[in-house]
Amino acid sequence: MDIFERLKAAAVADWRSYVDHDFVRRLGAGTLPEAAFRTYLVQDYLFLIQFARAYALASYKSRTLADIRAAQSGLAAILAETDLHVRLCGRWGLTAAEIEAAPEHQATVAYTRFVLDCGAAGDLLDLHVALAPCVVGYAEIGRALVAQDPAALDANPYGEWIQEYASEGYQEVAAAARRHLDDLAARSMTERRFTELAALFAKASRLEADFWQMGLDAA
Template sequence: MSLFERLKASAADDWNAYVDHAFVRGLGDGSLPGAAFRNYLVQDYLFLIQFARAHALAAYKSRTLADMQAARGGLGAILDEMGLHLRVCERWGLSAGEVEATEEQQATVAYTRFVLDIGMSGDLLDLQVALIPCTLGYAEIGRRLAPDGVDAIPAGHPYRDWIAEYSGEAFQQAGVAAHAWLDDLGRRYASDNRYPELVAIFRKASRLEADFWEQGLEAA
C-alpha cells in the first residue's frame, strides 16, 4: 500500500469529513448557496497564495534536482489554479483587485499557517504530507463530482466550471505526480517510528480542509 493510501486509511474519519463535506455535496448537485461559493472563491485565492509559498519552500527543502523539479511542478500547478480562480471570480462579479484586497478569514489563516509552520520546522516529507490533502483531496472530489465526465453535467449547472477544472486531465495529472512524489519521499525518508507523526500531520490538514469548507457555508 502506498504511503498516501496508508495515511488515508489511518485518518479515514477526518478524510471523509473533508471530501464528503456538505459544501462538496452542494457543489455537486448545484444546491450550494451562491454566497457560500463567492466567499469560498475569494478565500481560496488567498489560500493559494500561501500554498504557492509552501511549494516554493518545498524547493528550498529539496536535496536533489529531481525533488526540486517536482516542487516546481507543484508550484506551477498552484499558479495555474490561481488564474482559474480569478477568471471564475470575474464571472461571479468579483474583480482581481477586490479579491486581493480581502482579508484572510480565520480558517484560511489556520490552515495555511499550519502548513507553512510544518514546512519551516520539519523536512520535505513533513511538508508534503501537510500539502497532499489539498491536491489529492481536490482530485478525488473532482472525480466524484464528474464520474461520467464534465460533458454529462448540464450546461446550466452553476458550478460546472469549477468541477471541470478539478475533474479535468491537467489537475488529475498534477495529482498523479504529487501522489508519486509523496510515495517516493516516503520510501526514502519514512520509517515505522516516524509514521505516527506523519498521520498526525495528515489528519490535522484534513480537518483544516473540512473547516475551510465550513467557513464558506457559514458565510451564507
C-alpha cells in the same frame, strides 16, 4: 497501497469529513448558495497564495534537483489554478487586485500557516504530507463529482469548477504529487514516523473541512 492511501486509511474519519462535507455535496448537486461559493472562492485564492509560498519553501528544503523540479512543477500548477479563481470571480465583477486585497478568514490562516509551519519545522516529507489533502483531495473530489452525473454538469452553476479538478491536467498534477510523496517516504519514513505523519495528515484534512464550513457559514 501507496503512502497516500495508507495516510487516508489511518485518518479515515477526518478524511471523510473533508471529501464528503455538505459543501462538497451541495456543490455537486448545484444547490450550494452562491454566497457560500463566492466566499469560498475568494478565500481559496488567498489560500493559494500561501500554498505557492509553501512550494517555494519546498524548493528551499530540497536537496536534489529532482525535488526542486517537483517543487517548481507544483508552484506552476498553483499559479495556474489562480487563473480559474480570477475567471470565476470575474462573473461578479471582482478583479484579481480586489480578490487579493480581501482579508483572510480565520480558516484560511489556520490551514495555510499550519502547512507552512510543517515545512519550516519539519522536512520535505512533513511538508508534502501536509499539502497532500489539498493537492490530491481536490482531484478525488472533482473525479467523484463528475462521476455522479456527467450530463448534468452543463446545467450545474459550479460545473466549470468541478470540471477543472476532474480534468486530465489536474489529475496528472495530483498523480505526480502522489508519486513524489511515495518517493520521499521511501527515502526517509520509518513505521514509527508514519504515526506522526498520519497525525499531520489528519489535522490537514480537518482544516480542509473547516475551510468548506467557512464557506457554508457565510451563506
